[in-house]
Amino acid sequence: xxxxxxxxxxxxxxxxxxxxxxxxxxxxxxxxxxxxxxxxxxxxxxxxxxxxxxxxxxxxxxxxxxxxxxxxxxxxxxxxxxxxxxxxxxxxxxxxxxxxxxxxxxxxxxxxxxxxxxxxxxxxxxxxxxxxxxxxxxxxxxxxxxxxxxxxxxxxxxxxxxxxxxxxxxxxxxxxxxxxxxxxxxxxxxxxxxxxxxxxxxxxxxxxxxxxxxxxxxxxxxxxxxxxxxxxxxxxxxxxxxxxxxxxxxxxxxxxxxxxxxxxxxxxxxxxxxxxxxxxxxxxxxxxxxxxxxxxxxxxxxxxxxxxxxxxxxxxxxxxxxxxxxxxxxxxxxxxxxxxxxxxxxxxxxxxxxxxxxxxxxxxxxxxxxxxxxxxxxxxxxxxxxxxxxxxxxxxxxxxxxxxxxxxxxxxxxxxxxxxxxxxxxxxxxxxxxxxxxxxxxxxxxxxxxxxxxxxxxxxxxxxxxxxxxxxxxxxxxxxxxxxxxxxxxxxxxxxxxxxxxxxxxxxxxxxxxxxxx
Ligand SMILES: CC(=O)SCCNC(=O)CCNC(=O)[C@H](O)C(C)(C)COP(=O)(O)OP(=O)(O)OC[C@H]1O[C@@H](n2cnc3c(N)ncnc32)[C@H](O)[C@@H]1OP(=O)(O)O
Ligand SMILES: CC(C)C(=O)C(=O)O
Ligand SMILES: [Mg+2]
Numbered sequence: 001x002x003x004x005x006x007x008x009x010x011x012x013x014x015x016x017x018x019x020x021x022x023x024x025x026x027x028x029x030x031x032x033x034x035x036x037x038x039x040x041x042x043x044x045x046x047x048x049x050x051x052x053x054x055x056x057x058x059x060x061x062x063x064x065x066x067x068x069x070x071x072x073x074x075x076x077x078x079x080x081x082x083x084x085x086x087x088x089x090x091x092x093x094x095x096x097x098x099x100x101x102x103x104x105x106x107x108x109x110x111x112x113x114x115x116x117x118x119x120x121x122x123x124x125x126x127x128x129x130x131x132x133x134x135x136x137x138x139x140x141x142x143x144x145x146x147x148x149x150x151x152x153x154x155x156x157x158x159x160x161x162x163x164x165x166x167x168x169x170x171x172x173x174x175x176x177x178x179x180x181x182x183x184x185x186x187x188x189x190x191x192x193x194x195x196x197x198x199x200x201x202x203x204x205x206x207x208x209x210x211x212x213x214x215x216x217x218x219x220x221x222x223x224x225x226x227x228x229x230x231x232x233x234x235x236x237x238x239x240x241x242x243x244x245x246x247x248x249x250x251x252x253x254x255x256x257x258x259x260x261x262x263x264x265x266x267x268x269x270x271x272x273x274x275x276x277x278x279x280x281x282x283x284x285x286x287x288x289x290x291x292x293x294x295x296x297x298x299x300x301x302x303x304x305x306x307x308x309x310x311x312x313x314x315x316x317x318x319x320x321x322x323x324x325x326x327x328x329x330x331x332x333x334x335x336x337x338x339x340x341x342x343x344x345x346x347x348x349x350x351x352x353x354x355x356x357x358x359x360x361x362x363x364x365x366x367x368x369x370x371x372x373x374x375x376x377x378x379x380x381x382x383x384x385x386x387x388x389x390x391x392x393x394x395x396x397x398x399x400x401x402x403x404x405x406x407x408x409x410x411x412x413x414x415x416x417x418x419x420x421x422x423x424x425x426x427x428x429x430x431x432x433x434x435x436x437x438x439x440x441x442x443x444x445x446x447x448x449x450x451x452x453x454x455x456x457x458x459x460x461x462x463x464x465x466x467x468x469x470x471x472x473x474x475x476x477x478x479x480x481x482x483x484x485x486x487x488x489x490x491x492x493x494x495x496x497x498x499x500x501x502x503x504x505x506x507x508x509x510x511x512x513x514x515x516x517x518x
Contacts, residue, residue, distance in 0.1 A: 004247065004256045005223040006240065007041040007199065008034050010272055011060075012072055013237050014227040015045070017278060024056035026275045031060040033271045034228075035067050037264040039240075041223075043096060046072040047086040048079040054086050061090035070094040070136065075124040084131045094134035094164075097124055101153060102141035118153050122160045129161030136164035138201065143169040143179060150182070151189040158192045164223065165196045169212055172205025172235060180215030187220040199223035202238045204230060209238035210246065217256060228272040229280050229287070241265045241286040245313060266319035286318055292325035297335025300328045304337055330377065332366040342374075348381050358384050368463070368486050375458045376465050379484045383498075393418055393501040394444065396493050401432050411435040413493070415443045418504060433492050440496050448500065449473040455488055468495035472503075479503045 011027050011034075014020070022030070027044065034042050042064060047054040061069045069090045073079035075097060087093040099110075099121050106112050112120065121137060128135050137157045142150060154165050167186065169179055179202070187193055200216035200223070202209040213224045230239030244260050251257075269287040273280050282289040292315040294300050302309035307327075315325035328338045339359050343350055350358060361380045366372055398414040412426045413436070427439040433453065441448060452471040457464040468491040470481045479502045483494025 001255055001257045002222065004217055004258050005040040005197070006038075006244070006258055006260060007043065007070075007223050007225045008039040008227065008240060009043040009201075009225050009237060010034065010227040010229075010231065010240075011056075012043040012045050013201075013225075013233055014231040014272070014276070016233045017231045017236065017276065020231070020276045020278060022056070022275060024052065024059050027056040028059050028063060030228075030268075030272055030275060031064055031069075033264070033268045035064050036261065037268045038259045038261040039067055040259060041068040041070055041094065043070050043072065043225075044086075047082040048073060048076070054082055057083075057086040058089075061087045061093065065091055068092040068094050068134070070096045070134075072096045072098065073124075073128075075099045075120045077124070077127060080124060080128050080131070084128075087132075092134070093132055094136055095128045095132045096136040096138065096166075097121075097128055098138035098140050098166075099124075100140035100170075101150060102144040103146070104144065105141050114149055118156050121153060122156050125157045125160040125162050134164065135162050136166055136199070137162040138166040138168055140168060141170040142167035143174040143182060144171070147182065147185045147189075151186060154186060154190045154196075155192055158190070158196050163196055164199055165193075166199040166201050166223075166225065167216070167221075168201035168225075169203055169209075170201075172203035172209065174202075174208070174212055176208060176211045176215035179212040180219040183216050183219035183221055197222050199225060200238070201225035203233065204235040204237065204239075207235075209236070210242050213238045213243055214246070214254070218254075228268050229278065229284070231272070231276060231278055239285075241269060241318065245286050245318060248317070249313060262317055263319040266324070286313065287320075290329075291315075292320060292327055293329040294327060295329045295331045296333045297338060300334055300338035300341075303328065304341055330362070330366075330372055332363075334366075342377060343381060346374075346378060346381065348385065350381070350384070354384050365465070365486070369461075369465070370463055371461055373458075373461075373464075379458045379465055379467060383482065383484055393504060394497045396490070396497055397422060399436070399439075399490070399493060401436065401489055403432075404428070409435050411439040413439045413443065415440070415497075417443075432489055436489055436493055437496060440493065444500060446474050446500060446503065450496075451478065453492070453495075455492060458484065466491040468492045470495045470499050472496070472499045474500075474503050477503070 015022055031042050044057040044060040045053040047057045057071045071083040071087055073083045083095050125135055125137055198221040200213045200221045202212040226240035226243055227237040228240050230236040247254055247256050294303050294310055299310045330342055336359055358380055395416040397416055400412045402410040404410055408428050409432050410428045414424045416422050423443050425439045425442040427435045429435040451473055455466055455468045458467045465484050466488040467484045472479050479499045481495045481499025483491045483498050485491040
């Protein structure tokens, strides 16, 4: 099986992402994690670009033992000297020299003709070769370069000592077919090409970085330049994790192998995201928060029956733990099978009727709340398990709170009584919870005394459930009550009725109906 070398440029091209600025300690932490991940080459930085980057590359070169460490240099003696100074103590140093070859870069940026581009590249590769065994040379903007000129300059730099030839799609312009054809052309038209390894370096401006990298290796490249989380200049580079997992999962199609330790992928992604401050989008392939989450009821049912119905990558393959993978995400589109599975995971037993009620309550909540958390579901289940639903009870049917202009608050409630009758009541006073509770007291026949009242939020987010807890005293006995709702006042009313219903349950009471009949 052909081995594909992984050249990681997170610390060089990745750091060129706008807004990213890593200090040397942060770069070292990422480099150590890249070494654990098993990347073959770590591009640690661009030593001539600043003293800080020089120091970071040096620290990494002095520390990393199991990966080749490389650094970028322009075709300038000073850049090459700085790279050598930074890299000289590493076990296996490599320099990465680049010069643009395309007409637009030659004419407008470099102001060099073809001959000068060839001569400068050859001179600097020869110069670097006096210090480094491994010399990588990149034809910046290769994919927009005339193919015959590309072949000519590649032959010259290989003669000068380049051992790795990188052909970047610098501006992410190529299609996979064009990019693959460029490698094929170079393979067929550069006489000394067998003395060098070909490499891809793809940018994601048109979302083709991964596909183009594959086209490159299918046409002779044996190294791919990639970055963690796909970070890099503009829309970023080909993502390491996507290519690594693609080559693994579809080995039947491609038949390539890498030295990567796949289950280090998630940790590496987390470290890079944290230290660069670049969040990973939720639906990002392989490492996004949603990459292993299934919300649709039909998918969840399939997953419960056989995970391969909807999952081609096992989260564990890339080091995503079962807690992180959030496999069955309960939300608006979930069905009974997944809900039942969640209830089971809490160790809670429900009767068929209770399950039905809990599922309906859950579905109702999903219409109001974007993300239903485990805490939300637990609150629903607890309410059902501790509810006096098997007895005749008070139920809040409707309520309104109005804030009057004179600072007074008006509470209106409609209540079903244990005997099935419905009454209403209206109270004006100060404070919304207070008038609400006064209105409730006005429709029930029991004499209650409120001892304690607390409200807090359950679950996360600004749309979290409110949970209210009360203690009431009836005939010298205390009764706790709990109520949940998205609305704080409704949760408060539910808690009060829950306490009264507990009293009814314990005393087996039949109560008098009060309040205006409706
Ligand atoms: C495709 C890529 O990702 S290439 C890598 C890009 N990365 C970076 O640029 C990050 C680090 N860069 C830097 O810190 C700075 O640009 C430096 C220190 C390298 C140079 O800074 P300055 O000397 O102020 O030059 P500046 O960046 O404005 O312009 C670049 C110069 O390098 C020249 N140049 C560009 N590429 C090369 C090259 N491969 N070889 C030689 N010269 C080059 C440009 O033509 C320009 O030269 P000019 O000043 O004679 O016009
Ligand atoms: C320096 C080179 C390799 C580069 O990053 C590019 O061309 O995109
Ligand atoms: Mg690049």
